[in-house]
Structures are given as C-alpha cells and as structure tokens.
Amino acid sequence: MKIGGSPVTHATVGQPYSFTPEAQANGGTVAFSVENRPEWATFDTVTGTLSGTPTAKGQYANIVITVSDGVSQAALPPFTIEVIAPDEQAPPPSGPVPAPTPGAVTLQWSAPTQSVGGEALTDLAGYRIHYGKTEGALTHSIDVPTVGTSTFMVENLEPGTYYFAVRAYTSSGEQSALSNVLAVEVG
Structure with missing residues (x-):
C-alpha cells in the first residue's frame, strides 16, 4: 500500500481548492480517510479528494490523508493549508x-x-x-x-x-x- 502526491499548501478565500493523492493498493478496495479536515472542505473517501472553497483566511494544520485496503494502510506526512485573502x-x-x-x-x-x-x-x-x-x-x-x-x-x-x-x-x-x-x- 502506497500513497503519494504533493498537497497544495496555499489557498485563497473565495477560490476553489482541490487536492487528490495518488494511491497504489496491493489489490482489493481502498478507502481514504482524513484527520483535521478544514471546516470549509469536503472529503471523498473513495478518491481521497480534499476540496472546497475557503471563506476566511487562516491556517489549517496537521492535515493527514490516509489510505487503507483493510489489511494495510499508508498516510501522507501531515501538511498545512494557509488561506490568504484575495487582496493580499x-x-x-x-x-x-x-x-x-x-x-x-x-x-x-x-x-x-x-x-x-x-x-x-x-x-x-x-x-x-x-x-x-x-x-x-x-x-x-x-x-x-x-x-x-x-x-x-x-x-x-x-x-x-x-x-x-x-x-x-x-x-x-x-x-x-x-x-x-x-x-x-x-x-
């Protein structure tokens, strides 16, 4: 079981954000999970996509996306998304x-x-x-x-x-x- 990809670590208020990790399973069905999901974002447990449109600036730290095939699991290193205002x-x-x-x-x-x-x-x-x-x-x-x-x-x-x-x-x-x-x- 492997997971990879480089999360986008910056977002802008009012503009869509999306990140989908890449996963390789040993076979079978995989399921994704997320820890510390920003409140403005949704998470797809089938694809691992974290997406949404931020409504206020701020930092969202220690986000961890994990993939599991029921036998083993792998996780991306924790990352932070910094949301800035459009005028900045x-x-x-x-x-x-x-x-x-x-x-x-x-x-x-x-x-x-x-x-x-x-x-x-x-x-x-x-x-x-x-x-x-x-x-x-x-x-x-x-x-x-x-x-x-x-x-x-x-x-x-x-x-x-x-x-x-x-x-x-x-x-x-x-x-x-x-x-x-x-x-x-x-x-």
Missing part, C-alpha cells in the same frame, strides 16, 4: 505556453510587475507550477524559487494529456491566483 496576493503570471519536447513540457510565463492593489511588486520570490492529468485536480507542484526565471521544463512525463497553471509567490508567503489552465498533450 501578487497578480498571477500570464498563462504558460508549451514548447515541444518529447516526454517533457517547457512552460513560459510573464513575470508580474505590480500587486493586485497596483503597487510596485518588490518582494516577488518565485513561481509555483501546478499540474496534473485532470484539469480540476492539479495534484503536483514544483517551486521555481528564481525571480529572473520565466521558463521551466517539467520532465519524465508519461504520455497523455497534462494540465498546467502557474502562480507567483512573495517572500512573505503570499501567492497569486492560478494563471489560466493550459492543456498539453505529451507524446
């Missing part, structure tokens, strides 16, 4: 643009220069790429902690359709909304 965000970078590379996707985006409030953006710390095989469940994330970078290659992807979005984050931990989601076929 840096603006989102423009959507990623794919560049063709077999087994990989190169994403490109434009760096934001102003905060949502119109002030000069002085504490941009990097970008977070979210991706997955379902548009509504971008379950993987990669941090790109380099401000001067506006491209990144995601490698070792199996063939299929992947969905990507990018967000900016600041040195104080605030982050923008996700960019538009882009579908890319990997051959």
Whole structure:
C-alpha cells in the first residue's frame, strides 16, 4: 500500500481548492480517510479528494490523508493549508505556453510587475507550477524559487494529456491566483 502526491499548501478565500493523492493498493478496495479536515472542505473517501472553497483566511494544520485496503494502510506526512485573502496576493503570471519536447513540457510565463492593489511588486520570490492529468485536480507542484526565471521544463512525463497553471509567490508567503489552465498533450 502506497500513497503519494504533493498537497497544495496555499489557498485563497473565495477560490476553489482541490487536492487528490495518488494511491497504489496491493489489490482489493481502498478507502481514504482524513484527520483535521478544514471546516470549509469536503472529503471523498473513495478518491481521497480534499476540496472546497475557503471563506476566511487562516491556517489549517496537521492535515493527514490516509489510505487503507483493510489489511494495510499508508498516510501522507501531515501538511498545512494557509488561506490568504484575495487582496493580499501578487497578480498571477500570464498563462504558460508549451514548447515541444518529447516526454517533457517547457512552460513560459510573464513575470508580474505590480500587486493586485497596483503597487510596485518588490518582494516577488518565485513561481509555483501546478499540474496534473485532470484539469480540476492539479495534484503536483514544483517551486521555481528564481525571480529572473520565466521558463521551466517539467520532465519524465508519461504520455497523455497534462494540465498546467502557474502562480507567483512573495517572500512573505503570499501567492497569486492560478494563471489560466493550459492543456498539453505529451507524446
């Protein structure tokens, strides 16, 4: 029994949040459970999806998702979701643009220069790429902690359709909304 995936650890008030772990069972039926579920979220015991729309900012700590096949079980390490208000965000970078590379996707985006409030953006710390095989469940994330970078290659992807979005984050931990989601076929 195995469970994996990188939980999305930031959310924004009024914007949907979703995370679905990946599980490998030794056979039979599996069931998921969650400890310390945020009150704004629902949990699907069949898929392990934690989703919902936060209504207030705050931190929701020590969330643990477990999968069991009735014989053995596995759990993700505890994680925290920090919910921020929309006006605390840096603006989102423009959507990623794919560049063709077999087994990989190169994403490109434009760096934001102003905060949502119109002030000069002085504490941009990097970008977070979210991706997955379902548009509504971008379950993987990669941090790109380099401000001067506006491209990144995601490698070792199996063939299929992947969905990507990018967000900016600041040195104080605030982050923008996700960019538009882009579908890319990997051959």
